[in-house]
Amino acid sequence: MVKDRTALAGARLVLPGGVVEDHRIAVEGERIARLGGGAEPGDLDLTGYTVVPGFVDLHVHGGGGSSYTSGIAEEAVEVARTHLEHGTTTTVASTVTGEIDDLTRQAAVLSELVEDGVLAGIHFEGPFISHHRCGAHRPDLLRDPDPALVRKLVDSARGHARMVTLAPELPGGLASVRMLADLGVIAAVGHTDSDYATTLEAIDAGATVATHLFNAMPGIAHRAPGPIVALLEDERVTVELINDGVHLHPSVLGLAYGTAGPSRVALITDAMGAAGMRDGRYPLGPLQVEVRDGVAMLTDGSSIAGSTLTMDRTFKRSVTVSGLTLQQAVESLSAVPARLLGLADRVGTLETGKLADLVVVDSDTYDLVAVMRRGRWVRGAERFPTVTPA
Template sequence: MSRRGAATDRHGTADRVVVADRIVTATGADGPGWIALGGGRVIDAGDGPTPTGDLMHLPLERLRGVVVPGFVDQHVHGALGVDFGGADEAGARRAAAHHHRAGSTRLVASVATASSQATLRALGVLAPLVDEGVLDGVHLEGPWLSSTRRGAHDPALLRSPEPAEVEALLDAARGTVRLVTIAPELPGAVDAIRLLVDRGVVVALGHSDCTAAEAHAAADAGATVVTHVYNGMRPLHHREPGLAGAALTDDRLAVELILDGRHVSRDAVEIARRASSGRLVLVSDAMAATGWSDGRYTIAGSEVVVEHGVAMLADGSSLAGSTGTVGEGVSRLVREHGVALPEAVRASSTTAATALGLTGAGLDPGDRADLVVLDEHDRVDRVLRDGRWL
């Protein structure tokens, strides 16, 4: 049954149809189906083994595997030896292309703590790529973070938010900053949250030693995301649950989770998944060694050593991002945690898109022609982005 019913409608003209034994969409379709594509968009979609009406005469492409929406990674620092915070245009394109090929068809490039000058330079490189559609925005993870829960961020570069600096960075970004992580307990942080929200920026709470009450107050001020739950915050405690406790109980907050098998234990993953049902967002937090090699790197002004794919500060005091992808997290969620694929679709695409205000991420008519084909092991097999196979 068609959801639209014609080869040509208000979304454009279809030029081909992909068919699969199982298609899982953001709006709950799950079973045999087809998707008519044209001009980089989904023109029509329907259930059953074959399209109907005018679509029957279009070229058919039968896909092996399960089709799901392209993943949305809202927290990704780089790949292939490239860090978005220090990349030139060519390097940023290479890093983005790596994640696109891995299934993350929508990316928000994360820029870690740096001097104002270095951050402005990064914005100058990345903003045109957002305008072009290579990236879907920039994420500023710092410098307005807690030195107590800094992770890999250089404490000498951390500072409290000043309105003039916040405004200057947003102005330089020309509307391309989509997400900012901030520690709400810092002096001036709540005012900065209100300012960011007023400027159309999504605010995340993270790298914070705040209390649960401070986190809830930040949500009152407009914060709607928690950056990589458990990591970069005080441990959950039954008398003072902190940011982690607020993340798991405040329905206003989308909850990022790094599911790389290292950042969060299996039981802690299950606590987050069950407590924040419908609010969970898989992120990679991928750093420059992703898809590259072990060795020494610099992240947020700190020296990092990557061994066997694990990124640690050189002094061994903290993990320093991951070397995985959202697609690998999807496979773990389904294979190791027994999560049904529709829930994995929400965690890998739908919830992030909603939290970020991104449209067209669900494989329904009018959406972008972004899809991932998963193999029999729930691993990424093929990726279609903007209607083109990568």
């Protein structure tokens, strides 16, 4: 069987070893076959464009007017498609707090999409979180992280649970962290009122992720450093950050990068159903959200309710506003989350043999131009002329 072949020439590539100009990528079937060499007749001419690896989003609830929490497969596919068109070639579906039986039904639907290759896994955010830091989660549905209940949710994902966010200070919290670590599921500290010492205990028990660091947790005090300092200073922890200009002040983003470094930061969207859509009212699990000027808030105004981000916007903001280098941005949007998910042998960097998951942006503006997933163009290929013989 002859594999589909295509080649891109003349582009700037962001590779693990550095940024290279006027390079060529040859794709055969689903994978990158070769990197380097001169342009050949029939190649697509990407002069003036930059190619980066497809984005990997660890934490996303919805988009395109749909939600992963609906329990409807068609809606979940629409969410994944929306974010794919914005460069997210690998995505983990995040739930929100709900009744346990509702969450297990959602997990059954999402698991089928993992098995179909649409999703890379499931992230349970809630219900095992703090009443004091619940944010856009319904307080009456919160539960203590009893290990048996946590295990019930994980088992409902049929081996596709990638991450569970919980508050380790709650009864059963540390035991659940240990159980998740033993199961190979990421235990994430988030929506927590934990203190510094308890957070360190959670890390020692196996927690390896900070769910949207700074948001939905106590701030830093000079005699009570709280969970933020514990999570930032420990090299075993990857910290999620939402870089939308709303969730974090630019100086706080800089503090996180200065302390943890790009190799421990995973930029996420935490997007809800309004991502890629207009302002208006949207559901977020059992709650209602009002989006105005692109900012999502619960309708009672009590909390930010996720974001309306897409990863291409995160990438552009990170480079043009936040001052990250291209390599730093690629590390946080692709390589770090790919490693965390155990997928670094397949995605997250531009390397020979890996899946041809590519995002093409304008080299001057960093606006998204085209997306390829597994060797197939999702959007934008018509923009590029072919190289003609000299």
